[in-house]
Amino acid sequence: MAEPLEKPRYRALFWSTFRLSACTFGGGYVIVPLMRKTFVEKLHWIDEGEMMDFTAIAQSTPGAMAVNASILVGYRMAGVPGALVTVGGTVLPPLIIISVISLFYQAFRANPIVNLAMTGMLAGVAAVLCDVVYTMARSVLRPGKWVLPAVLMVLSFLAVAVGGWNPILVLLLCGGVGAVQLLAPRRKGKKGGQQP
Known part of the structure; x- marks a missing residue:
């Protein structure tokens, strides 16, 4: 803080x-x-x-x-x-x-x-x-790490705009995917550390 x-x-x-x-x-x-x-x-x-x-x-x-x-x-x-x-x-x-x-x-x-x-x-x-969408997308779609965010953005848009999904559900699902992606390298690191 x-x-x-x-x-x-x-x-x-x-x-x-x-x-x-x-x-x-x-x-x-x-x-x-x-x-x-x-x-x-x-x-x-x-x-x-x-x-x-x-x-x-x-x-x-x-x-x-x-x-x-x-x-x-x-x-x-x-x-x-x-x-x-x-x-x-x-x-x-x-x-x-x-x-x-x-x-x-x-x-x-x-x-x-x-x-x-x-x-x-x-x-x-x-x-x-439109400017907000462009600015936020440019910040999220970083070189080398743009595939998953791009897929999530397209799927989220389609789910809400076409599928009529509840935006709260879409946010929770995207947050879950982000949490899994964040925890995956840590698990790999722990497994790698346990090996002799």
Whole structure:
């Protein structure tokens, strides 16, 4: 675990997640590239591999993906206080925005300009999701170790999109395959060590 941060860095953690959350439209997957740009490329607080691990854990645990990812980043940077700071920064913007919109819901709902803006945002969200898929696939499909991840990605997509499988079941099966792959070299090593 990382050493506790000084107070200015707590402030930086809060405002980083606050800005990300305030400017994110389209759900948790959209925040992933933004978190990567902020915490990996700009601030250099975590590396690319950790960000991919955080994304996988945040996606496969219950709750909002953006909140789960921010908890992991905050905990990595400053333990439990860091996780609380990043959760506050992530949750506040939607809470404020939804509270304001709820006051004027009927006016927003009937306004054709707002409806057109929402349609335009959907197109932007689709483009960002394509970027997320490309970025994550590039990180997973490493040279020399791309066959199993590629097969799992294709089979997972077909199982959910065509077969109608429950995504939770697909995640559990893929996690099981990953665990078996991780444990297989250790078993071989132990067997090799036992031989004279």
